[in-house]
Amino acid sequence: xxxxxxxxxxxxxxxxxxxxxxxxxxxxxxxxxxxxxxxxxxxxxxxxxxxxxxxxxxxxxxxxxxxxxxxxxxxxxxxxxxxxxxxxxxxxxxxxxxxxxxxxxxxxxxxxxxxxxxxxxxxxxxxxxxxxxxxxxxxxxxxxxxxxxxxxxxxxxxxxxxxxxxxxxxxxxxxxxxxxxxxxxxxxxx
Numbered sequence: 001x002x003x004x005x006x007x008x009x010x011x012x013x014x015x016x017x018x019x020x021x022x023x024x025x026x027x028x029x030x031x032x033x034x035x036x037x038x039x040x041x042x043x044x045x046x047x048x049x050x051x052x053x054x055x056x057x058x059x060x061x062x063x064x065x066x067x068x069x070x071x072x073x074x075x076x077x078x079x080x081x082x083x084x085x086x087x088x089x090x091x092x093x094x095x096x097x098x099x100x101x102x103x104x105x106x107x108x109x110x111x112x113x114x115x116x117x118x119x120x121x122x123x124x125x126x127x128x129x130x131x132x133x134x135x136x137x138x139x140x141x142x143x144x145x146x147x148x149x150x151x152x153x154x155x156x157x158x159x160x161x162x163x164x165x166x167x168x169x170x171x172x173x174x175x176x177x178x179x180x181x182x183x184x185x186x187x188x189x190x
Contacts, residue, residue, distance in 0.1 A: 047093075053104070
């Protein structure tokens with residue numbers, strides 16, 4: 001004799017009896033397994049690290065956990081048959097923002113990892129100071145022209161004077177002016 005059992009859709013164990021003639025058989029059907037995660041997503045910094053999520057299910061309900069990305073690995077709780085905490089390890093992110101997906105007891109769990117920090121900008125060199133001013137040499141003074149002297153009538157500069165010179169010696173002078181006059185000076189000293 002053969003029989004079929006319908007799937008159990010409730011999370012409770014159920015029983016039934018099957019009687020054939022004088023024989024009776026009791027059939028026990030396990031509860032329907034349901035799985036729930038404490039969170040469906042998580043975020044982690046670019047440096048990586050570990051993160052955990054709790055799986056809630058009935059005793060006897062088998063499950064597995066896996067990741068679709070090499071940078072997110074299951075380190076604790078790859079499989080079980082009751083509630084458990086699954087721990088992941090995320091590698092450091094050398095590039096842009098990225099997302100990995102894990103499947104735990106048929107439930108999706110997404111992990112988003114921040115982009116790598118931008119490298120610090122190179123220090124900007126200090127501006128070159130302007131060159132020191134070149135000293136300006138002092139200007140050479142222009143010799144001043146002697147002031148014109150007033151005419152001396154004794155020398156006949158204008159041709160109008162006569163000069164006489166008396167001194168301790170003998171002095172004789174002749175001067176001719178720029179004009180038409182002449183000046184003569186005679187002197188005799190003992």
